[in-house]
Amino acid sequence: MLRMKDKVVLVTGGASGIGLSAAQLMAREGAKVVIADFNVNGAKEAAANIQAQGGEAVAVFLDAGDEFSIKEAVEFTVQQYGKLTSLFNNVGLTNLKKDLDVVNVDLDEWDRLMNVNLTRYIATQYGKHNIRCNAVAPGLILTPAAQNNMPPDVLDMFAKYNALPYHGEPDDIGYTVVFLASDESKFITGQTIQVEGGHYIANPTVPDFEQFMKLHNTTNN
Template identity: 60%
Template structure:
């Protein structure tokens, strides 16, 4: 208990999945948490659950595509709890029907993902940093993705936005480090959020598992605990970094899984 005692955190996209895990863990370790989400009823339910478990949390509607809504969420956090020490820019979208290869991608979808996945990180940081300066410093954490490091047959916009989040994280850390503001990112691989489990058949999950170095796929708390670490003073000398939380999926020669299978056939 107490790893982030006394800190105030805004978690965007906190009503479910990675955001919800992070909000729960931050609250459990002593932070007062604001959960911002487009699904405001889900955000309220999450805040209520945290309160019922002895934590401190509030909820606010957040449309990450709208500048005014992001500004309002930051200001609500400061007005409610007096300061902001931690900002977790977690909102992100993908659309497998529209975000295709570069020839066939829906250009309106490209613009939408640039707004929601990338510009929201810029704006959340833009509005939080002045208040963090007043508080003597803070920690900004951004959700990137392994799609920012490894390309795919589709999701061109998603990958581009997440690569840009990695770069923007570095820029923020450079520009505001002297103000005791750290900025890091976390890059998840496949994380079995409720949405992922619902939308990914077991056969697809098994494909990911085949190429992991570890014998299991990730869970929301695997990211949540990384966020907690980056929010805490335990990581006070870490800034400008992107921590890859992906089970070793991307570390090996891509043929290694098939090669191991081939070798086992001869045993």
């Protein structure tokens, strides 16, 4: 039985990583998927690959920091498939050089991150309209971006403190998204689901990470 038959899903940031995994898995479960991404060529390639596997997917450009672009992506989805049943708001931003503590953070960077990364109160405001809203809080997931940009020492640091003896993969988040977007989770709303290998049972990596940054900065200087 297809778990997401008759569902129409808009996946932001769906050209790679976690978004791509979720799009592929939901299409495999019968959903019609719109892959929205700033990298529109990557989105088109992802949609073509899903179609080649017998799934239903199309691509659309999205700038998640632009209200008009978001509206266009939603309207495109409804025009394409007649409805929108699920949204996987997967786009997130970070800048390790500017994303500092709350005292020293660049205020323009703070506004940029909040504009793209934050959503609130949807579950309580729209629950009576049969609209559910849940969040997925990933731990370290070995997306291409993580593999290409995180030093091995940092990856080892996270592995050291995971409760499980391995890092997360994009599909670990993708399967969680399939569950939350399907009717199997129809009585779950307003929740944050942690998918992080038990890393945040406690968070002892902070001193190690601070030490790593001190050593790294000393070496660079």
